Amino acid sequence: MEQSEDLRDGRSSFRRKMEKVFHSPITHGIIIALIIIDVLLLLVVLLVDIDVIEVHAESPEEEEEKKEKLEEELHYAALSIISLFVVEVVLKMAVEGKHFFDDKWEIFDAVIIFVTFGLDLALAFSPVSYVVRDSVSLLIFFRLWRVIKIMAEIQYCVRKEVPETIDKEKLAKEKAEWLARRREAHTKV
Incomplete structure (x- = not known):
């Protein structure tokens, strides 16, 4: 009986620690950085694909080969991030449980991530025609919605940091007032 209580306490302690990790400004900063890198990779792939960024080689065949190789490497980098x-x-689903599904943005984000991850895997490991690849690449571009997620992450950090700062300042002010009253009481005695 005691073991099961210890296990439950351990799990809830682990959940609390993981929730702190997920909601820390450092984690949000890392997520923002990864989103920016992912968006940049997707943009570079697009720019290479439409020849805005040119790949130079001695022959057209070699140029096409280099272009495909560059796109593939960028695709795998983006796949790593996704x-x-x-x-x-x-992990968020495991830690937050059913509460994860209370936030519509989290659900939308999860759907975008899972769908684009599946499409990315399909593109990476199955031979498809250029028409199919380009069509699916447009769907993968939905990940750009995460730019909005960056704003939400920043807003969350600000929303969390400002009240904490105000609370700390309020406590410091109350402590200073209490110390002043205490000193005043000591000087009267």
């Missing part, structure tokens, strides 16, 4: 987002969402 994999981290998948892990983040799965």
Whole structure:
């Protein structure tokens, strides 16, 4: 009986620690940085694909080969980042449980991540025509919605930091007033 209580306390302690990690400004900063990198990678792939960023080579065949290789490398880098987002969402679901589904933005974010991850995997490991690849790439571009997520992350950090700062200042002011009253009481005695 005691073991099961210890296990429950351990799990709830782990959940509390993980919730602190997920809601810390450092974690939000890392997520923002990864989103920015992911968006930049997607933009570079698009710019290479439409020849805004040119790949130079000695022959047209070599140029096409280099272009495909660059796009593939950028695609795998973006796939690595989206994999981290998948892990983040799965951990959030595990830690927050049913409360995860209370936040519509989190649900929308999770759907975008899972769908684009699946499409990315399909593109990475299955031979498809350029028409299909380009169509699916447009769907993957939905990840750009995460720019909005950056704003939400920043807003969350500000919303959390400002009240904490105000509370700390209020406590410091109350403590200073209490100390002043105490000193005043001591000087009267």
